[in-house]
Amino acid sequence: MIETSPAPTISHDKPPAILSLIGDTPLVEITQIDTGPCQLFVKLESQNPTGSIKDRVALAMIEAAERDGTLRPGGTVIEATAGNTGLGLALVAGAKGYRVLLVIPDKMSQEKIFHVKALGAEVRIVRSDVTRGHPEYYQDVAARLATEIPGAFYVNQFGNQANPLAHERSTGPEIWEQMRHDVDAIVCGVGSGGTLTGLGRFFSRVKPRRGIEIILADPTGSILYEWVKTGKLVESGSWAVEGIGEDFVPEIADMSFVTDAFEIDDEESFATARELLHKEGILGGSSTGTLVAGALRYCRQQTKPKRVVTFVADTGNKYLSKMYNDFWMAEQGFIHRAPHGGLSDLISHRYEAGEVISVGPDDSLLTAFKRMRQADVSQVPVVDEKGRAIGILDESDVLVKVHRDPAHFNDLVKNAMTDRLETLSPKAKINDLLGVFDRGRVAIVMEGDKFLGLVTRTDLLSYLRLHMPKSSVPVSREYS
Numbered sequence: 001m002i003e004t005s006p007a008p009t010i011s012h013d014k015p016p017a018i019l020s021l022i023g024d025t026p027l028v029e030i031t032q033i034d035t036g037p038c039q040l041f042v043k044l045e046s047q048n049p050t051g052s053i054k055d056r057v058a059l060a061m062i063e064a065a066e067r068d069g070t071l072r073p074g075g076t077v078i079e080a081t082a083g084n085t086g087l088g089l090a091l092v093a094g095a096k097g098y099r100v101l102l103v104i105p106d107k108m109s110q111e112k113i114f115h116v117k118a119l120g121a122e123v124r125i126v127r128s129d130v131t132r133g134h135p136e137y138y139q140d141v142a143a144r145l146a147t148e149i150p151g152a153f154y155v156n157q158f159g160n161q162a163n164p165l166a167h168e169r170s171t172g173p174e175i176w177e178q179m180r181h182d183v184d185a186i187v188c189g190v191g192s193g194g195t196l197t198g199l200g201r202f203f204s205r206v207k208p209r210r211g212i213e214i215i216l217a218d219p220t221g222s223i224l225y226e227w228v229k230t231g232k233l234v235e236s237g238s239w240a241v242e243g244i245g246e247d248f249v250p251e252i253a254d255m256s257f258v259t260d261a262f263e264i265d266d267e268e269s270f271a272t273a274r275e276l277l278h279k280e281g282i283l284g285g286s287s288t289g290t291l292v293a294g295a296l297r298y299c300r301q302q303t304k305p306k307r308v309v310t311f312v313a314d315t316g317n318k319y320l321s322k323m324y325n326d327f328w329m330a331e332q333g334f335i336h337r338a339p340h341g342g343l344s345d346l347i348s349h350r351y352e353a354g355e356v357i358s359v360g361p362d363d364s365l366l367t368a369f370k371r372m373r374q375a376d377v378s379q380v381p382v383v384d385e386k387g388r389a390i391g392i393l394d395e396s397d398v399l400v401k402v403h404r405d406p407a408h409f410n411d412l413v414k415n416a417m418t419d420r421l422e423t424l425s426p427k428a429k430i431n432d433l434l435g436v437f438d439r440g441r442v443a444i445v446m447e448g449d450k451f452l453g454l455v456t457r458t459d460l461l462s463y464l465r466l467h468m469p470k471s472s473v474p475v476s477r478e479y480s
Contacts, residue, residue, distance in 0.1 A: 015095040022048055022055045022092075023170045027178040027309070030292075032279040038299035038306045042292065043175060045313050046284060050087040050115075052314035053171075057194050058088030060166035061155055062096065071153040076101055079155040080142035083112065083243050084314050085192070089155060090119035101149070103142040111318055157192045159251040167198025175199075175309055176206060184306035185213035187295040189244030189287055189313070190224050193253025200257025216261035217294025217310075219245035219269065228261040240266045240332065243287040243313065262294040267334045269293055270323040273316065277324075283316035286323055327355070333466045342426040343433065343445050346463045347453035351383070356453055358383045361390060361414035365398050368413050379442060381454060382417045389444050389451040391417035426452065433460060 025047045030040040045053035065071035077093040079086060080103045093100045100121040104113060105128035117123060124145070127136045134140070139158075146154035157163055175183065186203070188195050196214065203212040218225040221237030222245030236247035249255065273289030276282050284292070288311065295310040322328050327348060329335040339345050349355035357375040359368045361382055372380055372395065379394035397416045402408045422441040424432055433455060436443045443455040 015097070018049050019059060019092060019095055022059050024174060027175070028282075030276075030280060033275065033296065034300070035296065035308075036300035036302055037304060038302050038308050040292075040295055040299055041179070041307070041309045042282065042284075042288075043171075043178075043309060043311050044282070045311050046288075046315035048088075050084070050091050050119075051317065052084035052087065052285075053195065053311060054084035054088040054314075055091065056088075056166045056170055057157065057160075057163045057192075058085060058092045060169075061157065061160050061162045062089070062092050062098075064160075064162035064165075065153050065155075066096075071098065072151060073097065075099070075151040075153055076149050077155060078103070078142050078146045078149070078152050079157065080139040081157070083108075083191075085155075085157050086116050086121070087112065087119070090116045090121040094120045101145065101152075103138050103145065105138045109318070109322070111321065115318075157194070161252065163192055163194035164197035164201065164252055164254075167195050168202045169198075171195065172199050172202030172206075176202070179307060179309065181206075182307055183212055183309055185215055185298060185308045187215040187217050187291055187298060187308065187310040189217050189219075189291055189294075190246060190250065190253050190255075191244045191287075193250040195311075196257060197252055197254040200254055204257070213259045214257045215294060215298050216258045217244075217291045218261060218263055219290055220263050220265040222246055224249070224255070225261050225263040228255060228258050241269050241286040241290050242319075243285070244290060260298070262297050264290045264293045264297075270329065270334050272296070273323060277316065282312055284312040285314040285316050285319050287313045288316070289323070331462045331466075343424060343428050343443070343455055344426045344452060346433075346455045346459050347445060348459050348462065350453050351381075351387070351451050356381065356383075359393065359413050360384065361412065361417070363413045364409065365401060365411050365413060365416055366409040368393055369395075369398055369409065381444065381451070382413055383451060386449075387451060388449055389421065389423075389446065391419045392421065392442065392444070393417040424455075430460070 025044050027041050027043045030042060048055035062071065071077065076099040077089055078101045079089055086102045090100050101124065102116055102121050103124045103126055106125050113123060126138050126141050130137050143154055146152040186199055188199065190196050200214050216224060216228055219239040219241045221239035223234055223236050224246055226232060226234045227249060239245055269286060269289035272293040273284050273286060276284055276292055291310045291313065295308055299308055316324060326335060330337060331348060357371050357377060358381045359371060361384060368380060372378065379392055381389045382391035382393055384390050393413055393416060397418060401411055401416045421444050422436045423444045423446045426445055426447055433443055437457055445452040445455055
């Protein structure tokens with residue numbers, strides 16, 4: 001039997017007023033990006049309390065369970081997710097006084113895990129390298145916990161009919177009124193399928209004659225694009241966009257509403273999201289890039305003016321360390337830097353571009369330690385006022401100085417650094433680099449007296465991964 005913990009001490013009769021702010025999100029027109037002959041509008045679901053469209057379904061699913069008695073005061077809400085659904089449930093169920101237990105695959109971002117924990121949810125981390133039927137598959141674990149914990153309610157967003165109903169009753173009517181009953185097409189993605197199904201039901205009812213096109217934007221690697229186009233279930237691939245795309249057709253996803261589909265790869269999704277921020281000032285998440293890219297393709301293919309709607313499904317604040325981070329984008333191969341040749345191409349942070357976290361010889365060890373922690377690195381080069389690398393300082397060098405007396409944090413870097421440097425020319429070979437690593441050092445790439453940057457084991461591994469044959473890339477997927 002799983003030991004339970006007490007539910008939060010929140011009034012069950014009067015939850016926080018923040019829940020009243022779910023829905024009624026604004027709709028804005030795209031004016032600075034080429035939309036062909038069409039008008040393109042985006043619904044800012046990022047304006048919901050936890051920053052995503054999933055707040056709507058979280059509220060709907062919890063309230064439906066309360067009405068039918070599946071969820072009672074003092075109960076436990078359980079779901080398999082680390083994405084926006086988990087955040088919405090953590091807010092809504094927590095605000096209503098329920099215990100929230102989320103089963104999270106170990107590949108999920110720390111930002112999202114920290115967020116749900118800050119909202120009061122409990123987290124169980126499980127393996128992400130297993131599929132349905134394995135005892136550690138995240139959905140199977142959540143379903144099992146729901147049978148073991150008294151008073152538990154397993155949300156199961158992929159099969160919960162309150163999910164599409166939320167969009168049929170709120171998202172669809174809002175769009176209809178905001179567009180003044182004049183809309184020709186809606187572009188959406190499928191995670192659980194709730195948005196697609198709910199909007200399809202609503203718009204087929206309010207505009208049955210001429211109809212409204214429902215366009216699917218699907219990440220490359222997901223099976224849904226091929227399902228729409230050919231009716232065949234193909235083997236899924238991998239994709240980095242979070243929240244949409246599937247390796248199965250969700251139970252609540254009524255794909256019959258889809259009139260056309262576009263397949264959008266990760267690189268186009270991320271580039272479109274960044275363009276949306278740069279040109280329109282709208283900070284959207286990774287799935288927003290997919291949706292807007294799909295909407296732009298649709299709009300540019302039209303020969304007559306149409307009014308098209310898509311979504312900023314969640315805020316880009318959750319992706320600042322990923323798709324809005326140039327270094328992450330380059331490491332993943334989504335930003336293509338001009339090749340320099342030789343070891344220069346392995347340098348992820350170039351000194352002349354101001355990308356290297358460094359210290360000066362007369363800085364204190366405390367300054368060096370703070371910079372290492374802030375940048376999440378274990379070593380920094382020591383660079384003099386002429387831009388020459390004269391040493392390297394790592395955590396062990398600092399520890400040797402301060403472990404007996406923390407006052408030595410005030411000592412100068414030059415008295416603790418290692419000045420026996422392993423320098424390599426940009427023309428050096430990978431075998432030369434491996435020799436440096438075998439000696440337990442980091443390679444400092446120098447062109448004459450000019451310091452170019454460091455090459456670490458991680459840099460080499462990232463370089464090799466980007467150059468591996470595509471057929472060798474393991475299947476990987478994100479979760480809603």
